[in-house]
Amino acid sequence: MAKNGAEKRSRRVTIREVAEDAEVSVAAVSKVLRDAYGVSDALRSKVRASMDKLGYRPLAAARGMRGQTYTIGIVQPDLRNPFFADIMTGVDNALERTQYRTLIGISQSSTDGEVAAVDAMIDRQMDGILLIGAITNRGNLDAFARGKPLVTIGHHEPAATLFDTVNTNDQQGAMLAVRHLAANGYKRIAMLSLNSDTSTIIAEREIGYRRAMMEAELGRHIQVVHSAQTPREAQITARRMLEPASRPEAIFCWTDFIALEVISVATELGLRIPQDVGIVGYDNTMYCDFAQNGLSSIDQSGELLGLQATRLLIERIKGRDEAEHFVVTPRLVARRSSSRR
Amino acid sequence: MAKNGAEKRSRRVTIREVAEDAEVSVAAVSKVLRDAYGVSDALRSKVRASMDKLGYRPLAAARGMRGQTYTIGIVQPDLRNPFFADIMTGVDNALERTQYRTLIGISQSSTDGEVAAVDAMIDRQMDGILLIGAITNRGNLDAFARGKPLVTIGHHEPAATLFDTVNTNDQQGAMLAVRHLAANGYKRIAMLSLNSDTSTIIAEREIGYRRAMMEAELGRHIQVVHSAQTPREAQITARRMLEPASRPEAIFCWTDFIALEVISVATELGLRIPQDVGIVGYDNTMYCDFAQNGLSSIDQSGELLGLQATRLLIERIKGRDEAEHFVVTPRLVARRSSSRR
DNA sequence: CTGAAAGCGCTTACAG
């Protein structure tokens, strides 16, 4: 069994060996490790020297049994969405010059998957959890938050008290998209949304879409189509939407990723963008800027969201227990895909 | 300090409470948990009932102190490269119906970052480590492998004995790309490679490129240009390569991601693809298939790589200690970007 | 300022 391999594996240097080498107590070494108060400079440097000499590294799991593991767990639904990389840039910036490391878990875009992923993080003694694109209900989120400090990104729960939320104003983001398309002369503007009755950001974007359509007196053209987020499903849905009989003049997509699929299908069908169909995405990921895409999109500052969420999480870990709810104002970035004028 | 928040946090149900509830010993509960031998059905079901009743969840960190954590650490250099998602699909498939979970760490594309990321995994008691796109030297890899079972994806080290490697034949992949371009009438074929003197897969691809160019009697046109993998750097390099004076007829890019940048810059400059410039990428990620890209690419079966690497890692965890080196044959997928004939 | 001792939640021989 595991014995063979394990036996041969090099034993770790422990805090006890460092203590022996430095001729101090184990407790003293622990204090140096944690930068705790009440350690003389002489003792500290003696211990540091022994640590270096022996190549000591603290075992996070053991530290976690009593104190912290200095690890933040990030739970994310879909590795294929490049927006996640933007968020992570902000997270990394916030964590620079701290002892914390991040570990990423994938929630597989289902409620069960999300619960399992967060539970796994709690079981593995993360000091705090950053949950991205949550789709589970308030009850579960509260339960998570009772287990560990919790901050969500991309989930609206303004009345939550046990955890913090970080969002852009998604309703406003959708309104920016619709107003922009309307200003460019598009009237039959459809929305290609995510097939989810649990995502609050999707709900908000749909509300914004409807509101802006009404405001622009295009209420009779309101059409919301839902699709799963797999490339395959998105493609099928796009193909259906672009059939000549019912083709909208413009499509507002809930994320860039899906908008790129629509551009692809439209291109295949010989449709010209933006003349035959206008397209606006969401997230303003790096793909929008490629000349072959030229995709207009709603920028929600992923980097800022990641940065702010991480700051809030650290505060929570340090003991804050009043909730904070942070909301960023989105911004439209117009490119070729929607500029008919 | 952390006290306030921590004090309020709900205490976990421990193995001891389960034992009390089921009126058995702690050791008995542990055995049920691990599906160990020597437990009667009666005892097992009694314990299971108590676990469910109390909502018991084992604490991985505590298990790890003596046994396994049932966690596999995956270290990866760049979240923006979509090829990683393909690998993860294979990993997840291999782990289905096992107790293992994955946790992903980012190595920031530097040697120091890679060492730090792997060390962090070891400190956090992962049962095994999957290292993707390694750039560190043999000595460090051996040191990692002495700490934990280790398998690499995308790193050639055929003589390694302490860890397994999983790769496509990168030399062959590059040769496929060049032969395909040559067959399509391109002669001045340049390679846009990664700025790295430590990546063995890059080295192999460059060797393959040179070999195929010689074979096609295009040796005088050999040109290898290096760029960092940030979108910005890639863009600057592409712009330089596409200047009229020195423009190659075709560019073979070390990864799709970079090829998309080249398509973007070429499109901006008004160059037609594939007439004015032919392009082939590597990895055959989902973006290749978008009609606006139509990017020919070398498929290296990311899903298979992930699946096989995970299987090997589990074997290592279970005790295997002879090295295995798995190599997949790459395959060219031709699309519009290179089809001049 | 320093250290001995208890304990975190598990697993592992070992004895019965």
Place this chain on the structure above:
DNA sequence: CTGAAAGCGCTTACAG
């Protein structure tokens, strides 16, 4: 088949 006890590598009161 079952259980009492030691121990994994740390941190945390507490005493000096």
